[in-house]
Amino acid sequence: MKAGLWAAFVGAVVEAWAELRIHKTQVLLSLIGVGVAVTALTGVVAAGSIATQATVEGFERGSGRPATVAVWAYNPVTGEQPSKTDLDVAFATAMERYGVTYTNRTMYGGLSVQFPDGVMGISAFGVDQPYGAMHRISLKQGAWFTDRDALRLAPAIVVSEEIWERLGSPDLRVDPTIGIVTPTGTVDAIIIGVTPKQSLDGTYLQAYMLNDDYDAFAPPQDPNYPQLPNYEAWVPPEAADQLLPILQRDIAAALGEGWQVDVQRQDYLAWQVDDPLLVPKIVITGIAILVMALGALGLLNIALVSVRHRIREIGIRRAFGATAGRVFFSVMMESVVATFVAGLAGVLLAIVLIRNPLTESLLALYIQDIPGFPIEAALIGLGAATLVGALAGLLPALVAVRVKVIDAIRY
Amino acid sequence: MAFVELEGVTRSIDLPDGGRLDILRGVDLRLEIGDHVSIVGRSGSGKSTLLNLLGLIDTPTSGRLEFDGTPLDELDAGERDRRRGRDVGFIFQQFNLLPGRTALENVVTPLLYATGTQFWKRDKIAREMLERVGLGARASSTPDQLSGGEQQRVAIARALVRGPRLILADEPTGALDVETGATVMELLDSAAEQAGAALITITHDPNVAALASRHYRLDGGVLHEIASDHVRSLAATGATL
Numbered sequence: 001m002k003a004g005l006w007a008a009f010v011g012a013v014v015e016a017w018a019e020l021r022i023h024k025t026q027v028l029l030s031l032i033g034v035g036v037a038v039t040a041l042t043g044v045v046a047a048g049s050i051a052t053q054a055t056v057e058g059f060e061r062g063s064g065r066p067a068t069v070a071v072w073a074y075n076p077v078t079g080e081q082p083s084k085t086d087l088d089v090a091f092a093t094a095m096e097r098y099g100v101t102y103t104n105r106t107m108y109g110g111l112s113v114q115f116p117d118g119v120m121g122i123s124a125f126g127v128d129q130p131y132g133a134m135h136r137i138s139l140k141q142g143a144w145f146t147d148r149d150a151l152r153l154a155p156a157i158v159v160s161e162e163i164w165e166r167l168g169s170p171d172l173r174v175d176p177t178i179g180i181v182t183p184t185g186t187v188d189a190i191i192i193g194v195t196p197k198q199s200l201d202g203t204y205l206q207a208y209m210l211n212d213d214y215d216a217f218a219p220p221q222d223p224n225y226p227q228l229p230n231y232e233a234w235v236p237p238e239a240a241d242q243l244l245p246i247l248q249r250d251i252a253a254a255l256g257e258g259w260q261v262d263v264q265r266q267d268y269l270a271w272q273v274d275d276p277l278l279v280p281k282i283v284i285t286g287i288a289i290l291v292m293a294l295g296a297l298g299l300l301n302i303a304l305v306s307v308r309h310r311i312r313e314i315g316i317r318r319a320f321g322a323t324a325g326r327v328f329f330s331v332m333m334e335s336v337v338a339t340f341v342a343g344l345a346g347v348l349l350a351i352v353l354i355r356n357p358l359t360e361s362l363l364a365l366y367i368q369d370i371p372g373f374p375i376e377a378a379l380i381g382l383g384a385a386t387l388v389g390a391l392a393g394l395l396p397a398l399v400a401v402r403v404k405v406i407d408a409i410r411y
Numbered sequence: 412m413a414f415v416e417l418e419g420v421t422r423s424i425d426l427p428d429g430g431r432l433d434i435l436r437g438v439d440l441r442l443e444i445g446d447h448v449s450i451v452g453r454s455g456s457g458k459s460t461l462l463n464l465l466g467l468i469d470t471p472t473s474g475r476l477e478f479d480g481t482p483l484d485e486l487d488a489g490e491r492d493r494r495r496g497r498d499v500g501f502i503f504q505q506f507n508l509l510p511g512r513t514a515l516e517n518v519v520t521p522l523l524y525a526t527g528t529q530f531w532k533r534d535k536i537a538r539e540m541l542e543r544v545g546l547g548a549r550a551s552s553t554p555d556q557l558s559g560g561e562q563q564r565v566a567i568a569r570a571l572v573r574g575p576r577l578i579l580a581d582e583p584t585g586a587l588d589v590e591t592g593a594t595v596m597e598l599l600d601s602a603a604e605q606a607g608a609a610l611i612t613i614t615h616d617p618n619v620a621a622l623a624s625r626h627y628r629l630d631g632g633v634l635h636e637i638a639s640d641h642v643r644s645l646a647a648t649g650a651t652l
Contacts (some may be wrong), residue, residue, distance in 0.1 A: 007530040011523040022511040316507050319468065320569070321496015321524035323489045405468045406459075409507060 008326060016333035020341075023306060030302040031342040033295025034385055038346025039353070040288035042381030046354050048281050049374045054367050059268035060136045064232060066269040067240035068134060071231040071251060076260040081228050090254035091231050094247050102130040102234035105211055107227070109218050113207075114179030114186055115166050122163060122205040126214025126229070134234045137208075142172045142193035145210055149192065155180075155213035158193040160206045167191075178207075180217050187217070196366075232266070240265060296388040303335055303396040314400050315408020324401045331400040335393025336386055343385025347378045412480060414576055414609055415442040415465055420474030421632075422460050434460045436632040438474070444576055446609040447600070449620035449642070452629030458613045459581060461629065465611060466499045466579050467491040479576075496524045500570030500608070502599070504582035506562040508554040514541060514565045515550040521573050529573060540568040544598060560591035567599055571606060578603050580612045584619055596622055617646035 020027050060066075071091055073082050081087075088105070095103045107126035112119050131137070132144035140161055149156040157178060159167075170176035170191070177188035189209070198204040209217070211229070221227055235243050244263050252261040264270075307314075314327055322330070351373050353359070363370050422435040434457045442448060442465070452458045463469035467478060467486075476483040478494060486494065500521075508517045515537055522533035529536060541547050544564040554562055563583065570578055583599060584592030600622050603610040614620050626637045 004526040007526045011530060015523055018512070018516065312507070313509055316509060317520065317524075318492065319466070319495070319501045320521040321492055321573075323492040323524075325489065326492075326524065406463050409503065 008329075012326065012330045012333045013337060015330045016337045019330075019334050020338050026302055026306070027338050030299045031295070031338055033291060033298050034339050034388060035295075035342040035346040035349070037288050037292035037295050038343045038381040038385045039349045040291060041285065041384055042347050042350035042377045043353060044281060044284040044288060045377035045380055046350060046374055049371050049377065050354070050363065050367065053371045054363075056268065057136050057367055062135075063266045063268060064134050065136065065234060066267040067237040067265050068232055068234050068267040069240065069244060069247070069263055070266045071233070071247070072262045073251065073255055073259050075258055077258075081226065082255055082259055084226070084228055086255060087228060087231065087251075090251045093254055094250040095233055097250065098243060098246070100233050100235055100243075102134050104128040104131045104134055104232050105229035106131065106232070107211060107214060107218065107229045109214070109227075111207065111217055112181040113163075114181055116168065117166075119181050120205070122207055124206070124214065124218075125208045126211045126218065127208050128211055130234070131208070134232070138196065139193045140196045142191070144193055145208075150210055150212060152190065155187070155189045155209060155216070156192045157189040157213075158195060158208040159191055160195050160204050161197040162199060162202045162204045163207060164191065164194045165202065166205075182217060189213070237269070292384060292388055296392045299335065299339065299388070300392040300395060303331075303392060304399065307331060307396040307399050310400075311403050311408045314403045315405050318403070318405040319409060327403075328397045328401045331397040332390060332393035335396070336389040339385045339389030339392070340382065343382045346385065347381045350377070350381065412443075413441045413477070414444050414479055416440070416475075416477045417464070417471075418475040420464065420471040420476055422457070422464065422469065423472045433632050435464070435471075435629075435634075438632075438634045440627070440634060442577070442609045442611065444609055445604075445607055446625065447603065447612075447623045448610070448625045448627065449612045449614060449623035450627045450629060450634075451614060451620055451637075456629040457632045458629050461634070462579050462581055462611065462613055465577065466501060467495040493524075496521060497573060498576045500573070500575035500578045502563070502566050502570045502578065502580040502583045504585040506554070506559075506566045506586070508562055508565055508569075510554060513551050513553055514546055514557065514561075514568075517554070517565055518568045518572050521569060525573055537568075537572055540572045541565070543571075543602070544568045558591075559587050560595060563587060563591075563595045564598065567595070567602060571602055571608075574606060574608075576608050578606075578608050578610045580610065582613055582615070584614070584616060589618075592616070593618065617642055621646040 073087055073090075074080065091103070091105075105126075105128055109124055109126070110121050111124040112121055125131075129145045129147060129149075137144055137158075139158070141164075142158070144158065145156060154177070159178065163178070164170070167176065167178060172191060172194070176191050178191055179186040180189050195206070198206075233247075244265070248261050248263040251263070252259060255261065317327065355373050360370060417438050417440040420435060420438040421433060423431050423433045426432055438461065450458055450461065460469065464471055464476060467483070470476075470483060478486070479498065483491075509520060512520075515534070518537035518540055519533050522529050522536060525533070538547070538550060541550050544567055546561060546564055546568065549557060549561060554565070557565065563586075578599070580599060584595055587595060596619050599610070610623075612619060612623060620626055621643050624639070626639055626642045628635050628637050
């Protein structure tokens with residue numbers, strides 16, 4: 001930029017700022033609408049990003065992180081399933097061959113446990129250690145299983161907060177136990193972790209155990225209809241398409257003839273196409289745009305009145321060398337500078353509302369990776385405010401340019 | 412070479428009834444750097460219109476006006492504005508200070524349209540100019556906190572801050588009492604002389620007019636030169652022009 005143009009730009013901003021400073025009360029009042037709208041707009045974009053992350057994490061808790069593949073095997077003629085031992089070996093061998101380390105087998109079932117007020121059934125998952133990372137299991141207290149938990153003499157268990165509270169919220173540092181009721185007696189399992197509360201009425205009674213431990217306590221299976229675990233593996237998304245048919249081929253080959261093997265992605269990216277939050281996002285953005293338009297109208301109104309009160313001043317400035325272009329730019333800049341400042345305040349308010357410790361502690365219950373305040377939200381807010389300022393400043397700037405210097409000085 | 416030269420300049424306006432009003436007729440005037448010229452005339456005689464033409468605020472209907480060697484019709488509106496900012500300083504009867512701004516901010520105003528050092532060191536330059544007119548201590552005062560004389564001194568500082576070569580003063584003492592007016596004129600005269608600028612004063616006051624070296628009267632839009640002795644004798648008797 002040429003030195004003269006730069007001076008003209010800075011000069012126009014200085015003039016605009018001085019003008020705003022002098023008329024601060026009316027400017028402030030006219031900008032409240034713009035500031036609120038920017039807060040809403042920025043907040044919606046930021047909250048949308050957080051909600052998207054929450055939704056994604058919710059999906060990932062259910063069906064695993066991208067790309068999680070599920071493996072099934074059955075006889076297409078009889079519907080019969082291979083034995084757990086055969087499938088365990090075929091699955092583990094294939095995964096090992098291709099270096100897939102995040103693998104898991106989930107068994108769904110139940111356990112009877114001893115609470116202070118009696119024995120009660122809870123739902124229980126038998127899982128492998130990688131399940132926690134694959135399904136984004138977040139813990140309110142304690143830690144997820146490690147490989148060393150398999151070596152414990154007493155089984156390790158991760159329980160939901162509801163179970164933990166029923167047990168009297170014991171301190172995990174003293175290795176509290178929960179009694180698992182079996183036909184031969186009660187076995188104590190050590191509580192190593194607590195998952196966050198999922199229900200308001202305390203009925204979400206759920207626990208995780210490592211598969212070997214769970215098998216020892218799980219109710220006996222019907223030999224005619226044996227239940228196989230869900231086999232799943234977490235593979236790199238970019239390699240998934242290539243890996244799926246190979247895994248399918250290898251596992252089928254390992255099981256031998258007569259078995260149909262399906263290997264399919266089950267994570268949300270395999271089926272989720274539309275943004276689930278699109279409609280609420282559109283509605284709130286629409287409201288924000290409406291508030292912004294109303295704010296702009298208020299601003300325009302005050303700017304027009306203000307410019308008519310300043311005809312003499314504009315004449316004086318013209319007498320001292322302000323060109324028509326400079327007057328146009330200065331008057332427009334007043335509006336732009338004002339809305340930019342309002343936009344900045346709106347963005348800051350949105351950041352404070354969304355990233356304060358209270359909100360974050362609430363979000364942490366549901367989201368593992370709380371996304372940072374999205375820069376695009378701040379830029380959209382500031383951009384919208386500046387655009388509104390430019391539009392609202394256009395008309396007063398045209399009025400200012402039409403002022404005749406001679407008439408204005410005598411005004 | 413003349414700094415401003417008018418030759419056969421007329422300025423007319425169209426009236427709502429379809430007629431035409433000649434405000435200035437056949438005006439010839441030559442101003443050089445360092446000139447001090449007074450122009451007197453009754454209300455409506457065209458004094459302010461002449462001042463606006465000299466200050467590039469207005470353009471003639473016909474005739475030739477040359478500003479710093481360039482014919483006016485060769486300057487577009489933007490260039491006229493820039494030259495006005497650079498070369499012309501205005502002082503108005505009603506001071507026309509910007510309300511709500513401090514004395515310093517008022518004096519800074521013309522420098523906002525400058526470039527280079529004048530722009531970037533505007534506060535320092537304006538402060539020095541306020542010192543020169545004796546208002547260094549009132550830099551933070553707004554016009555409503557200043558007396559009439561002080562306001563006009565701020566206006567003089569504002570007119571001179573960019574070092575103009577032409578100072579146009581429209582009734583500079585019209586809103587001041589006699590004593591304050593004399594002090595202000597003394598200041599304006601010496602400031603213009605120090606700056607080596609041409610000073611054109613429009614006035615009704617023979618004492619103010621007497622300070623000039625050349626004198627003109629506008630009658631019905633026609634400019635006549637009048638003898639300096641005549642003006643001085645009127646000033647001595649206290650008559651009005």
